[in-house]
Amino acid sequence: MAETILQVENLTMHYITRAGAVSAVDDVSFTLAEGESLGLVGESGCGKTSVANSLLKLLADNARITGGRILFKGVDFVPLNEAQMRPYRWRNIAMVFQAAMNSLNPVYRVGDQIIEALETHLSPYSFDQARQRVAELFTMVGLDPRLMDQYPHEYSGGMRQRAVIAMALACNPDIIIADEPTTALDVIVQDTLLRQLQTLQARIGMSMIYISHDIAVIAEVSDRIGVMYAGKLVELASAEDIFHQPLHPYTIALMSAFPSVTGPRRALQTLPGEPPDLLHPPDGCRFHPRCPFASNQCREQTPLFQDRGGGHAVACWHPQETRI
């Protein structure tokens, strides 16, 4: 068993708004092993990006981590201030955002932006060494090193996303957090990028947290998958188990609502209702208003996130035995 590199315990986070506190992440716990790829999947507003941002404490001004611990190699990030967090960012944990264009400064050459990251986070580099490192990184992500002297607008969408990945890899991080990096891309570009990301991850031996709303993409890249709903982690298991033996009714609904180009053309199942307003999350299980199996217990008590054996954890009073 590989060693645990990141351990998140009971993470709870709120956004303070004029209307009240929005409970965006509630009591989320998971671990990430060295070299492992963990997928976080859920619909918009389920808190997956808030979890990612919390891990590096890249939070909006109105966001407050109100409980829990984030242990990276034994160091708890939660009490650290900005200055104390800084050395860990990029160096140990790097992030790839969804909008590649917004992650690159339009008035600087792409290569120079990566060099800046290198200079800020690593011990002094000579200019030549730095350029050599950038060329190396470009080759790694499948970009022609000659492109480093061009500006972001001269890149296509796929190339920009590769450059952003190169930038994230610059300091050889232990963990890379990828937040919907391929969502804006066409399928063929997405496919090559996903495969490259997997190859790189295996070669460098880093861990990855991959966030997406698209369960098909998550299936391609993840060893283990966590399913989020309304700020809660509702199920966490191996990719195989999530797809073929899901226990949580929400996971089951999500899987049956997703169209596929392969296999028999089965009818899509629909899930009634809408996700709850997190200003006033429902009592008990947050999924109970939409759940076909909801009982009085679900309406009153929050289900515990418990391991049901074999590393398959679920937060549900009535886990279902389904085979898909």
Place this chain on the structure above:
Amino acid sequence: MTVTAPLVRVEGLRKLFPLNQGLLRPATSFIHAVDGVSFAIAPGKSLALVGESGSGKTTTGKLLVRLLHPTDGQIVMRLNDADVAVTTLKGDRVRAFRRHVQMIFQDPYESLNPRRTIYDTVAEPLYVQGIGNVLDRQERVAELLTLVGLTPPSTFMFRFPHELSGGQRQRVAIARALVINPAFVVADEPTSMLDVSIRASVMQLMQRLAEHLHVTYLYITHDLAVARYMSDRLAVMYLGKIVEMGDTEEVLHHPQHPYTQALLSAVPVPDPGWKRTPIEIKGGVSKPVNPPPRCRFYDRCPLAAKICEDNDHPPLEDKSAGHYVACYRA
């Protein structure tokens, strides 16, 4: 078996957008957004138009509802037992034509006027077409809101778009498109902005309405999995050309054009155990600016040969029982 006349017949449709036009200088380069597209849709059937961004699928949709005027080509629709030549309509005839043809747009946050109530939005086509009096319209709007699942209608009618979720807004957009009972609807990525659980219900709603109201759809999407559920027939577009067309299941299971094959092999499958054979194609999608006459896919095609370089873009040929492929090498 009787052969019914197609509801929509498109022949040699082209749309070029000028690039470097000046006030007095005529354009010398053009984007060939839609370049010689032909297809037909039978009444009550739906055709899905799939392709990557920039393939010309949205332009085709807009041409069909006369939001754009084609450079060349014919669009003929069979409306009220009369053939209507869509491309030559003018003035009032365009309005009369829109009585039968509607469009649903991709982004329900952009396509609804934020300052108008849901009732105003859904009733608008009735006003424009001068259908019924106020009471009739209210009744009709209530009926449509019920049909799209916004129940009870009285609680939605006088709300504003910002009070609704994305899925509810898209239902409003569908209600608006269907309120005048159109025969033909162009749906441009109506579910791509919606979350998975909401998306399935909107897809199901559109299918149910198609059966219930006998609507014929042109369903535009980049997502082959969605197309599979929403269409009887499928046309794959690449840089302004249809490269493959046929029954949806047939095309998805036996793709013949190398581009369709590459596209299908790149679609992520929601099954971690799924093993596929990746098909490598070179480069990325370019812009069809003054393209050379040869096959549009030539530069990226793994099968490209001399015949492909020397000849014009291959014609769409019937390879087997209505499965059309435009490729010399397939």
